[in-house]
Amino acid sequence: MMQESGIETKSNGSAIQNGASSGNHLLECSLREVRSNGETPSVEIGAADLAHLQQQQALQAARQFLLQQQQQQQVSGLKSPKRNDKQPALQVPVSVAMMTPQVITPQQMQQILQQQVLTPQQLQVLLQQQQALMLQQQQLQEFYKKQQEQLQLQLLQQQHAGKQPKEPQQQQVATQQLAFQQQLLQMQQLQQQHLLSLQRQGLLTIQPGQAALPLQPLAQGMIPTELQQLWKEVTSSHTAEETASNNHSSLDLSTTCVSSSAPSKTSLIINPHASTNGQLSVHTPKRESLSHEEHSHSHPLYGHGVCKWPGCEAVCEDFQSFLKHLNNEHALDDRSTAQCRVQMQVVQQLELQLAKDKERLQAMMTHLHVKSTEPKATPQPLNLVSSVTLSKTASEASPQSLPHTPTTPTTPITPVIQGPSVITTTSMHNVEPIRRRCPNKYNVAISSADLAQNQEFYKNAEVRPPFTYASLIRQAILESPEKQLTLNEIYNWFTRMFAYFRRNAATWKNAVRHNLSLHKCFVRVENVKGAVWTVDELEFQKRRPQKISGNPSLIKNIQTSHTYCTPLNAALQASMADNSIPLYTTASMGNPTLGNLANAMREDLNGAMEHTNSNESDSSPGRSPMQAMHPVHVKEEPLDPDENEGPLSLVTTANHSPDFDHDRDYEDEPVNEDIE
DNA sequence: CGCCATTTAAACATGG
DNA sequence: GCCATGTTTAAATGGC
DSSP, rough: OOHHHHEEEEEEHHHHHHHIIIHHHHHHHHHHHHHHHSSSSSOOOHOOOOOOOHHHHHHHHHHHHHHHHHHHSSOOOOTTTTTTSHHHHHHHHHHHHHHHHHHHOOOHHHHHHHOOOOOOOHHHHHHHHHHHHHHHHHHHHHHHHHHHHHHHHHHHHHHOOOOOOTTTHHHHHHHHHHHHHHHHHHHHHHHHHHHHHHHHHHHOOOOHHHHHHSSSSOOSSOHHHHHHHHHHHHHHHHHHGGGGSSSTHHHHHHHHHHHHHHHHHHHOOOOOOOOOHHHHHEEEHHHHHHHHHHHHSOOOTTTTEESTTTTOOBBOOSSSHHHHHHHHHSSSHHHHHHHHHHHHHHHHHHHHHHEEEHHHHHHHHHHHHHHHHSSSSOOOHHHHHHHHHHHHHHTOOOOSSSSOOOOSOOOOOOOOOOOOHHHHHHTTTTSSSSOOOOOOOOOOOOOHHHHHHHHHHHHEEEEEEESHEEEEEHHHHHHHHHHHHTTHHHHHHHHHHHGGGOHHHHHHHHHHHHHHHHHEEEEEEEEEEEEEEEEEEEHHHHHHHSOOOHHHHHHHHHHHHHHHHHHHHHHHHHHHSSSSSOTTTGGOOOOOGGGGGGHHHHHHHHHHHHHHHHOOOOTTTTTTTHHHHHSSSSSSOOTTHHHHHHHHGGTTOOOOOOOOOOOGGOOOOOOOOOOO
């Protein structure tokens, strides 16, 4: 159980440290470096680029001045446009912050998908709204850009003649710009409202830390280049395909670099304490990892016939031309290096996110463990599990907030977050949970993080998995490469995957054997080495439609897990469709065959539906979208979710941690679980 | 209440 | 004899 956590902890530490504060500094540095290199005859940056950069610089300076002028009409102190070291520090983050809320960033999207369950309809509406807003903004943006260009030209002329940015013309343009800024502001406010309304509806939960940034009040200043850059970032990550028209491509970074790297000249600084940068930069990798996923093709930088190098969207006919392009355009030079650094930054941000989620998990598990060992009255794992069921009640409000609604007649409870319940179905996909009724009306947040973490949860928390032995055994067998396992290997799987099965070995092993023998679906096959067990899927399926039952004590949450599975699937779908949420698909968590996830979930779902459908007549807002999409039908032809398997399947590889091979290590003294 | 699935416990068989 | 592996029986629980 140690080997899985090794990497994670490692990434934890570094991520936490870097992500929060120093991260942007790093970015800044890298950007600066790019810029400084850009001035020397760099390989990549041509004359046009340089000119562009210069223009941008000039523009920045001018804009700075104008804004300052505007703002300080009463204050008669500052005159030189180059002196305002402080203002930009205020302005820049603002501009950055401005972009984020305008369009729901992938992160926010992700949050939506993670934390709340949305029906596809809701998602669609949401997306449509976003699209509409984006469109409008794009138009404004373009217009604004034109304005900038005008200003730019004038500025250049003036620069040659000696800077006198106070001329009437300038002011006019500036006024126009301000007008547009205001328009953009309006747009942004609209967006804010949108988000807020989402929040109000409980559809979007923004974590305290993150909320501050995107939703923070906006000031006036905007820096065009950054704005543009950010805009591109956002839009490109949202509509990856639309960005075919890539007149910006590689220039993006350089321009940004200039602006950020010329604080002395133009007093532009990327706010060091605004994590907004990191947030934004997060978009880039998403695009990348997207291609990463959707392309069996091999190269993570190539997808959809487009170069996925950050900031580059060059169209490459085929893989060969892509390689060519890669070698030519993204050779080892300063720019690429800097971009690489930026990418590192991005990764760090993601790691930070991961770290946060892991922390959350840790807290959850700690919490659960403490609670479980405390009172004798409640047999730990069982109650824990059932408590999870309850937790969803509370967590409908906010996954973050600790649910404090443990008071329930039947179960003495430990308030729990979405932890295991979410987990169960997701990671245990193929496992057939013990289905019960107990309609789950609550929408529990399903987060990708949870998806990734659920296995971790069972690995580390002594919570009894809400699956029957048969299901688990089947799962174990199916997960094996050969679809067959020896008894001992099955044991090992149990102990590896579930902390719960690291005790009372005699008991559960007996149960495993018993199940193997009992169920026809498990077929013993003589092998060279001995005997292995396989699954007769037909048999297994056969018994499914029959009555369902299960471990009584566990039952309650079963339904939960099932209802979770549906929205989760939808969330996955949405996220895949959205193209911008590949996160957590990294195999870092030791996820087993996520590739099967969709299938398995669907499978489980279908199975569950047969039994639960009638019960779930209630109407909760975000309720299992999949139900809408896949009525009560049982498995048939592959459904939409299959598309998701592409990306997901990538994950399948790096899961299996080394075997335990120490089944006996867990042979503790039998602990009586006093089941009432 | 009966049926059934599941879990748990235990007896027993077999082979290394 | 011990242990791992299998098989089988039985009791208890709980959903339907």
